[in-house]
Amino acid sequence: MDYFVPDWNDVVDPWFNFPLDKPSGEHLRDPAKTDVRAHELFPLGEIPYDGILVSRMTFAPGAGVLQKAREASLRLRFRLPDELLLMADCGAWGYVDRDEPPFDSEEILDFYADGGFDYGVSIDHMIVDSIIEDDITRPLTKEEKERRWDITVENGKEILNLSRKRHLNGKPRLVGAIQGWNEESYVRAAEQLLGEGYDFIGIGGLARAPTSGILRVAAAVSRSIQSYGRRSGRRIDLHIFGITRMKVVSELARLGVTSFDSASLLRKAWLSKDENYYLDDKTAYAAVRIPHSSRSTRIRARLASGEMKSERLHDLETDALAAARNYALGEVDLEMAVSAIAKYDFAALGLRGDIRRDLRRTLRAKPWEQCACPLCCKIGVEIILHRGNDRNRRRGFHNLWVFHKYLRKLVPRILVLTNCTQKKHGRRSDLPAYLRYSKSDTFQLWWKNLREVRGIDLGVLSAEHGVVPWWKPIPNYNKRIEELSQEEKLRLEKKVSMVLLRYDLVFFSGLGEYGRMMRKLALSANPRVELFPKKELSSRKLDLLELKRQIPDMRGAVLKAVSASGGRGLDLF
Template sequence: MTKFRFYFPDNKDFVDPNFDGRSNNRTKYHRQYDDDHYPHQILAELPYDGMLVSLAGVGTMQKRGKYYDQELTEDFYFSGARKFLRLDSSEYERIRLMGDCGAFDYHNEYEPPFTVDELIEFYDRGGFDYGISLDHIVFPYFKDEEAKDVAAEKCDLHELIAESERRIDITLKNAKEFYVKSQNYQFEAYGVAHGYDKNSFIRSVKELQEIGYRRITIGGMIKSKTDELLELLECLNRIRESDTQFHLLGICRFENIPAYINAGVTSADSTSPLMQGLKAGKYYSVNPNSIRFSESLMIRVRQYDHDNVQKHIDKYRDELRQYISELQDNNGFDIDLSSAALSVNECVKRLEIDCLKKLQQYDETGLDLDVTLKALIAYERVTNENYLPSKSTESKQTQLKRNEDKYHQFLLAREWRQCTCGICKGGLMNIIFRSNQSNRRRGIHNLAIVTKHKNNVLKSINPAAK
């Protein structure tokens, strides 16, 4: 049966399980790691097939990691990855653990800051199922000679290729040492293939297979276009041994899963679903009739007491006073802010309260959509400088209207009310584009959706699969 595993990279993406967006309540005396939950703990269904943890993120006992402080690093090495990530109960036994060196985090350094022995110690003490060899990332990728000619007009192409070759040599040298030494440990070894064009990638894969690797990661393609990636995989598939499996490092465009499988790719890792929710305000939903999942623009309500909003008010105080008065006269909102005794801050705060109140009422009842949307857009107008009279342009107003239409579609569909991920049951205020807790929850919801979508795709390829 065809399999394809999605791995989620660990960047301490956990949330407070007691957060309630309606009341803004959260755990009292909150301690981040001790009190928070990982995505697999807070969701009703497993949101990934595995987790990927990087040495650069965790660090060693002597070298500070990017994401872990010293106490957490010590806990990780003492407990092992599965217990530290709270994957040590039977309900998570299907989740695989993959480790890598985290080359993206040190891409500006001349050489990797770790040794092969340090990496192996990380995998061994962490109890990983799979360990990826020590690499040095290569970013430039040229799909053909024409692309090289274009690059040559902007930079020293010879120097760029020479540096890429140097990094490829470091990666392959480390792969040889890693392969030999890893035979004495429980984890299964992956080699890393890097390249700046098809031929250099082909050379890397061939050499890794000659070393003995039958698990190979394709690295450095995170910035590539989809057609470039698929074309490269097609080329690599031609020289792939029948039992060699590819893993895509840091990239998983889920609509391409059938093409990946045809090219021998059996797994990939990506933080994109979470980041698209966390920072871009995207809300995913399953579309059973499409190779893609659906994306909606989550409604945004900025926090009045956030530093950015307070600076905005201070900067445009006089204009805001006049603008709020104009909106009042033109029926731009439904509350009374006409009293001269009200400060600009009080007016903005009351608009926020009105907006949140109507969103919660709509969430609970499904009634008065137009009234809710009116309050939402009024608050957006006064908290986003792009829509102030002095800053507004025709294109900006067009964008506001476009967003208003998307908000209308999202609210009308009420998809969060049908979602069974485990987060959306908390209501709209738990996934709204607003606070770190709600934004991260929306991203975690997206993880559940892409995994459900991935499983649907696999079922379509394997109709008999359960």
Template structure:
């Protein structure tokens, strides 16, 4: 089972100065920064997934979803994605480079943003190893397996569009000499309809299927879908799980013949999860999760500045507390401060993030008590000291500090590495 990471132009500045929170004056983001597979000792995934909607503007795709400039898109297609992502050469040549259309970006649109011939041309130019036909997401999965006559017209149309696109796409790829492995996307409104879609794709000549629409589903529902598909098409076709949001449960899916899955969860949780920001192997076959310690830049944090404008906080006082918190954390890392002293310093500053949120005093006190408990665990366990990855070796305590992209994405890269090893260990046990 291969773990793929979906590229979203995530890289960090290897020369970033944590003490001054600054990059070299001559830094150019793409050219001087490094992707996770460059800054880590080894790639923290088995391959990359690139989405057409993140690279190419199109009708129906919100501008906020496009991560590439026009110049970057042109260079990627001119050079090939491996060279653009610096994911080529002997070190990475055996790792997968999958393409899909990024259907989330046009989910509200009545039609997919890209036609099969455009997608095939894009994949050929990008030089992907595997490419998913343009699909249209269906987010309704009813375990009761309602008949097609009871299904809304929009859902039926998405189902038909996905299959018709796959039919055209397969012919086009064959005509181009099968330069990449085509993958048929499975969409449906129920386990039964998804199984029937899978059977139709296999009949078209697909040996690799990508199961879509899984993001909102809970683990039992995903298992029902996979059971129905395997019962219909057997174990021969390879399966990929698109946008698998339940990555922490991957050990429960080893019996379904999953070939690959993609997830951004380990990186995203580094800075979007309220509690589980730092991953660590617990030595018992699972993962432990720690809360990163929030030390925002006082004069740049929107919530703190709103409090200043409302007269609740003093800007100079906030800056003093910010600097004291950072200094105390670094001294704690050097064993010059106790955990209790450090916890008090952290909470003395963090309280303002809660006090300015507009909720009542009781709710604020409850939130602060919960935060103190989680931060105390992080400080006492010192998880960054237990990890020998390239990020933790070089960044040290900075990796556990929730502050700015260069720290937060480093923590995300660390999480990818921990998660990748977790997947490998899980498979070794089966």
């Protein structure tokens, strides 16, 4: 189950000077080049998401920004590792009150192709209970809802046909967006797009739905998709957009949802009243609020009214920061720290209720000392201070790291691999990997046994491309692993090992040089690797015939691993 974080330019200065509270010189000279996203602050195996979701609406206000996106792949601009995915949608909530989406399929397909996205979502139009028209809220009529449903489905068909006419060959892989007002309307939309040839469906419009509604729609669409997949012999993925209640994630995984996106825990770092810092899935703490006296609009208004002199306020602010830092060092006691921070808070913001209770709870626990994330280890108590972008967004990145760790415990990432085959489909233009290798009987047997299994990633180990996801388009090629030099084999091993870091469990079915490489990686790689064919399952030679015979055994082992995952929900998330 892949987790995507929506991108709203959530960046920080990597060299921000916390003791002096000053940005780096590099940031001041060129923030666009200097500032980094979360994935640049964590080692590859610790990155707190599996991909980034970009919305076209975020580019709408500035044509210059859009032009930059077209001039250079967003993957390059985001400095996104190859192991992470890049998805784009239109940002339908941004035009929910309009009669029609502000884009057409030609424009959106250009944006997706130029931006270097892995996934591109068809243009959808939100079906909601009411919209704002001329500053007045009014309900959508039944006819308007049906028209928005038609617009969404027709846009899905149109962009897929355009992609085929342009011979884009799955670059990007298109996600058919569906909207609806009940389970039946969502299922009808999914079936229409599946009939057009989509192998990835995205459910939109559920961000404000009750939990029960989300689960009913997801269950209905998932059943339809799985039934269609069995009839057609195809593997179909399912994404849900805009999940804000993370408690539903475990149930969505059981329903066969393969990916979702949410910015909820990132935003809570600075928007929530008392749940700004997550230690685990059971415990959250309020941040320690010490706002900048010179930057807060509310504080400047108090200063302008004469309620407080700036010099006095600055002194209280300095005392509050020193108290928080000295308490973390053990140089002042809890009550002295609480008193100094509360005194500044009252002077800066006025009476806000009893903040001392939250302050005591957070400071007494010192949660930053209990966390192993790279950010908490590096900046310590600074991460708990509610004070400016560079602390607040780092705290958000920390929340993503905590959530992603617990998500992986709840829904472990499982990769099932086989090696590439000499027999390939000969078409010159790019083909999805599962079609490229479809001329091989061994691959077909492997694919038939595993394509319907939910909760796993399927891929092919290739001498030319490394680990290739089943859906990824690749050209025809003839490179064999036996032809690689020792140096090339080492590079391939390193490339594969970087991919394996993202998984908790890997299954591999293969022989020869590929088998030897995976046996070597199984000894050193971070995830557990289970290799097939197994000697203990046979009294004969482990050859191609035995590999084929054990593919059903591999399927059984994979199903057992999938069924063993999960079992509990996320208590607080």
